[in-house]
Amino acid sequence: MNITEDVVKNVAKLARLAVSEEDAQKLAPELSEIISYAQQLQEVDLTDVPPTSHSLSLVNVMRPDIPSAGLTREEALKNAPDSDGAEIRVPAVLDV
Amino acid sequence: MKVTMPTVKEVYNSLWRRETKPSDWAQRSLLAIRGMDKQIGAFLTVEEDQVMANARRLDDAKSNHRMFGVPFALKDNICTAGQKTTAASRILENYIPPYSATVYQRLLDQSAVLMGKTNLDEFAMGSSTENSAYQKTRNPYNLERVPGGSSGGSAAAVAAGMVPFALGSDTGGSIRQPAAYCGVVGLKPTYGRVSRYGLIAFASSLDQIGPFTRNVEDAAFVLQAISGHDPMDSTSAPMDVDDYVTHIGDSIKGLRVGVVTDAATDGLHPGVQEAVDKAVQVLAQAGAEVVEVSLPHSVYAVATYYLVAPAEASSNLARYDGVRYGRRAAGESLLEMYERTRSEGFGLEVKRRIMIGTYALSSGYYDAYYLRAQQMRTLIRRDYDEAFERCDVIVTPTAPTPAFRFGENSDPLEMYLNDLYTIPANLAGLPGISVPCGLVDGLPVGMQLVGKAFDEKTLLQVAHAYEKLRGFEMPQPEVTL
Incomplete structure (x- = not known):
């Protein structure tokens, strides 16, 4: 399986990562090698085998809906990189 | 003089007899860390004043639990309210969690004393702790070698005798492999046995928190302290917790130990195979029945x-x-x-x-x-279901080789292949333990036992029987200034 530098850049974009030309050159053969290794799963007949997403068979775990205190505003904003003390500030999302 | 920490049991016994106070042990653990961690690099943060204040607060209290006053360390992907938690990543370099992981809260409730946060591969992704954004951690048995990973800091801290126990997390072997490399006991519980609330997530269907200790009995103490259902983690199992401690010394006569006939042997060091074969003989001498099992996938x-x-x-x-x-x-x-x-x-x-x-x-x-x-x-899970119809635990090496040198596995795929014996248990959600089974080229190697889901009790019993009868003590590594 050959993952080209273009594929690397496209996947990086999907994952919100900016990769440099240099990184893309390094990552392309590495990702190719890893995905090629994973190709061995194609050898096995997996028809009608159900997928396992989780080793415990718990479904729709519910708890009683009882309100409890969450973080205070101050606690919630404590780790925010940029805030005005009331809300988190981010670069403009809409062009105005 | 070199200062090291004894086992959990020794600390607990001494405190229970009131021969010592919690602050004495915290002080001693700090001295051990100060004495050795410049060479080892196991800890990312140790807040000495806070540690001593916490320990002194217990000095006048009465020992009421096995964890009372026992110093420990946490892998730095386990959240500690008010204390920095970085996952060894630059992206969390100043992150101070507003809440604590359930495992940490349980240990605090049982009056254990946190010494510090240990190094790891960034976000627990790696097998050597070389992927930490902050520092290298060195193997206490040989400073030119890696401690394994991703919980390399926790493994090295226990191996060197800086703390009696530490917690790590295991997604594909990140507790068991560094335990093997550092000559300590490492236990990954069944998926769902221990709450993951407050563990910085890597792969949520595989991650599980577990202990590093100097011996199997200590692992049972710690597992007992951290296990159980947690309403804050909907994937934690709503099941009763066995008593892991009381019958750990029971005879393993008649228990069936499965040896895998079709395990991959690529890159398996002959010395590791030999050490594990010997360990199986010890289990047979202890009365276990050795049977052959197959895990074809x-x-x-x-x-x-x-x-x-x-x-x-x-x-x-x-x-x-x-x-x-x-x-x-x-x-x-x-x-x-x-x-x-x-x-x-x-x-x-x-x-x-x-x-x-x-x-x-x-x-x-x-x-x-x-x-x-x-x-x-x-x-893979079905293979185990079939194998466990014929046996109670399955034995393999923990890792194919002893600890490698820094930079030796620079190819990502080569590094991944190092986890071939530990990964299947994560995929199937089963408990696994690594127990030291000898030295190869002067470096520790581990035997891995994998058990049935939620049967940590039998797993610990077999591991304990082996440890008692293996006929040697792991030599303490020499870490000098």
Whole structure:
């Protein structure tokens, strides 16, 4: 399986990562090698085998809906990189 | 004089007899850390004043629990309210969690004393702790070698005698492999046995927290202290917790030990094989019945894991966007801010895995990779179900070789293949323990025992019987100033 530098850049974009030309050159053969290794799963007949997403068979775990205190505003904003003390500030999302 | 810490049991006994106070042990552990950690690099943070204040607060209290006054360390991907938790990543370099992980809270409730936070591969992604954004951790048995990973700091801290126990997390072997490399006991419980609340997520269907200790009995003490259902983790099992301690010394006569006939042997060091074969003989002498079992699909475990784990990681790590917490890099637009934040904040291995996961989940490849990996996971689990009809525990090496040198496994795939014996238990959700079974080229090697789901009791019993009868003590590593 050959993952080209273009594929690397496209996947990086999907994952919100900016990769440099240099990184893309390094990552392309590495990702190719890893995905090629994973190709061995194609050898096995997996028809009608159900997928396992989780080793415990718990479904729709519910708890009683009882309100409890969450973080205070101050606690919630404590780790925010940029805030005005009331809300988190981010670069403009809409062009105005 | 070199200061080291004894076992959990020795600390507990001394405190219970009131021969010592919690602050004496905290002081001693700090001295051990100060004396050795410049060489080892196991700890990312130790807040000495806070540690001593916490310990002194217990001095006048009465010992009421096995964990009372016992110093310990936590892998730095386990959240500690008010104390920095970095996951060894730049993206969380100043992150102070507003809440504590359940395992930490339980240990605090039982009056254990946190000494500090230990180094790891960034976001627990790696097998050598070389992927930490902050520092190298060295193997206490040989400073030129890695401690294993990703919980390398916790393994090294216990091996060197800086703390009697430490917690780590295991997604594909990250407790068991460093335990083997550092000559200590490492236990990954059954998926769901221990709450993951407050564990910084890597691959949520595989991650599990567990202890590093100097011996098997201590592992039972710690597991007892941290196990059980947690309403804050909906994947924690709503099941009673066995008594792991009382019958740990019971005879293993008649228990069946499975030896895998079709395990992959690529890259297996002959010395490791020999040590494990000897260990099986010890178990047979102890009265266990040795039977042959087959795990035909375990050869596909590494390929399966390196699709499932990165896929889950790519989703879990999407939260690090520089908005609500963690590092933020400036950008003109929101998109540019996201991309710069994540590119500057994540190391290369983390990016590599996010990209593999994104690729495996992307439209057009999902069925070929992710779905097939999940189907293979079913077959791997079925293999175990069949094997456990014929035996009670399954024995393999923990890792194919003893600890390697820094930089030796620079190819990512080579590094991944190192986890071939530990990964299957994560995919099947089963408990596994690594117990030291000898030295090869002067370096510790481990035997891995894998048990039935939620049967840590039998696992610990067999491991304990082996440890008692193996006929040697692991030599303490010499760490000098």
